[in-house]
Amino acid sequence: MSLLVNVFVYAPDGTRDFLDVPDGVSDTAGFERWRTSVWGSPMVRSLGARFLPRLAEDDLYVEPDEVVAFLDECALLVSHVPLIVAGMDPAHGAEEHTHNLTSTLAHISDAARRAVQAGGGVVIW
Template sequence: MGRDRVLARGNELEDFLVRREAVGHRITQVAGHAFLEDPDYGDTLAGFESTRTRLWGSEGLTALGCRFFPRLDGDDLYVERNEIDDFLAEPETLRPHLDRLADEGCYDTDHVTARFASIVTTALGAKAEGGGIVVR
């Protein structure tokens, strides 16, 4: 069973190379887009594949009015740079409910909190770079 990754996507590959090469980030090109990658392959984990349905695509999460996270149930999540502010508003709705969502999905609260923080941190980094994110 694989793990989902959250990747920050920016505007210009050259911009990434200048800003990130010194801190050890690799650049990956996918379908003409440049992505920053976590060099330790840990800080950007969004959860196991089952997390897509049991957590991010759960009825409890959808009932909270989320529109971005539920897209992970069956598909990758693409948040374009012009949507990043709307996306970042969604975690503020979810944050007070992480314990309940963890229980409903049969996950440990620490696990859910860490995966949630990973996504939010990556989105904040993407916003700072003028980009979006992909959870795949």
């Protein structure tokens, strides 16, 4: 099972409306096991991440006023992919992990940029 990343906006009544994922865009945010093994890992936490580690406990909702900081966190993690990969299960190989992590962070960042444009937030579930 995979985690998904989606964009939401608040409706006038305060409920969240989830926007459709554009054609040709991936909404994957990693494997379910990544909640703890990657996003909630000691390495990701030690880099100063404060949003993605929340996935170790529950789904992640990034409110509209937090999305720019969330984008900064994604950029931080992209700049440290080799360190994060070093702590991942070696059975799959560093090249595969690097590809998966880099593309997943790109999907998440893309959703966050779409959220900024829409004035909305991001959910990973």
